Amino acid sequence: MTTDAVPTTGGTLPALAVAAHGGPCMAVTTLAALLAVAADLDLTTGVVVTAAVFSGQLTIGWGNDLLDARRDAVVGRTDKPLSDGRLDPALVRGCLVAAAVACVVLSVAVGWRSALVHLVLLVGMGHAYNLGLKATALSWLPYAVAFGSLPAVVSLAGPDGAWPAWWLMAAGASLGVGAHLLNTLPDLADDARTGVRGLPHRMGEQASRVAAAVVLAGASALAVLGPGDPHPLTWAALGLVAVLALVAATGSGRTPFRAAVVIALVDVVLLVAAG
Numbered sequence: 001m002t003t004d005a006v007p008t009t010g011g012t013l014p015a016l017a018v019a020a021h022g023g024p025c026m027a028v029t030t031l032a033a034l035l036a037v038a039a040d041l042d043l044t045t046g047v048v049v050t051a052a053v054f055s056g057q058l059t060i061g062w063g064n065d066l067l068d069a070r071r072d073a074v075v076g077r078t079d080k081p082l083s084d085g086r087l088d089p090a091l092v093r094g095c096l097v098a099a100a101v102a103c104v105v106l107s108v109a110v111g112w113r114s115a116l117v118h119l120v121l122l123v124g125m126g127h128a129y130n131l132g133l134k135a136t137a138l139s140w141l142p143y144a145v146a147f148g149s150l151p152a153v154v155s156l157a158g159p160d161g162a163w164p165a166w167w168l169m170a171a172g173a174s175l176g177v178g179a180h181l182l183n184t185l186p187d188l189a190d191d192a193r194t195g196v197r198g199l200p201h202r203m204g205e206q207a208s209r210v211a212a213a214v215v216l217a218g219a220s221a222l223a224v225l226g227p228g229d230p231h232p233l234t235w236a237a238l239g240l241v242a243v244l245a246l247v248a249a250t251g252s253g254r255t256p257f258r259a260a261v262v263i264a265l266v267d268v269v270l271l272v273a274a275g
Contacts, residue, residue: 012091015081019092021061024183028150029054034272035154045110049157052106052118053150058099060126062092067130075190110157117156121149139184139198140177147176151271167226168274174219175267181212182260209256213248216263217241223270234273237266 032053036046065072065082072083081087103123107115122145129142151164151172184191184200185208191201200208220241224234241263248259 012087015086016092016095018079019062019065019081019087020058021064025054025057025061028057031268031272032150032154034268035151036157038272038274039154039158041154041158045157048106049110049114049154052103052110052115053122053153055099055103055106056118056123056126059096059103059123060130062096062099063127064130066092066096071194071196075193077190111161113161114153114156117149118153122146122153134198135196137199137202139200140180143176143180144173145176147179148173165226167222168271171219171222171226171267171271171274174215174222175264175271178212178216178219178260178264178267181208181215182257182264185209185257209260210249212260213245213256213263216260216267217245219267220263220270223267223274227274234270237270241266 029050033046033050036049041049065080066089069080069082069089072080077083082089082092104115104119107118125142125145129139133139133142148169149172151168155162155164180198181200184198185205188201188205191197203211220238224230224238230238244259244263244266248256248263250256251259
């Protein structure tokens with residue numbers, strides 16, 4: 001899944017990275033790689049499943065910016081290479097097709113179970129978001145399904161082809177919903193101008209921040225309590241999350257947003273440790 005990109009100064013490759021939502025793309029890819037290490041996948045399988053996730057995220061990012069190019073131009077986005085003319089749409093479409101082919105080939109290479117979950121529940125839901133769900137009250141659903149299925153994409157690629165524990169998938173889903181709420185906050189005004197009204201738009205900024213803190217704290221609790229017999233350090237992490245959640249729910253200015261982002265980072269660490 002993706003967030004909005006940062007400005008770039010020129011060059012085709014940097015512009016392609018921006019259009020692919022490079023930061024979020026790499027964040028999800030890194031999480032997949034860390035989960036592969038935590039699951040003790042052999043090096044080849046770990047590299048292939050990580051590459052599959054990376055190529056799938058590229059298709060989601062490029063698909064998002066291709067679909068939103070006209071809307072981004074209307075609101076005057078200067079950080080979008082497709083809407084300001086720095087990238088040829090035909091080039092991006094070609095890159096998207098190449099990434100999609102690579103995604104399918106790499107996904108199938110690690111087994112049909114992992115491939116089915118990845119292509120349908122992760123990549124498929126990312127494109128469903130782009131194609132219209134983001135403008136509905138169900139905008140949170142693709143993030144929940146995609147992040148919740150990521151541990152399964154990795155574990156099903158292993159020699160046993162086993163599903164991950166339910167709490168690990170539930171924690172991933174909670175992390176995804178929190179990521180969606182946080183991701184949307186900077187663009188609420190621009191989205192409103194172009195008719196996009198997902199769940200965060202309907203809830204409003206303050207309620208979305210509080211909800212993000214709650215679901216992210218829930219992800220932390222699942223990652224700590226799910227495995228049973230928590231380590232003292234994970235209890236300490238859970239205590240930190242509780243404090244940050246309180247700050248996110250009651251603070252002012254940019255502090256709640258920053259607190260929620262830190263919770264998300266702690267959740268990633270806890271998920272990898274638990275996986």
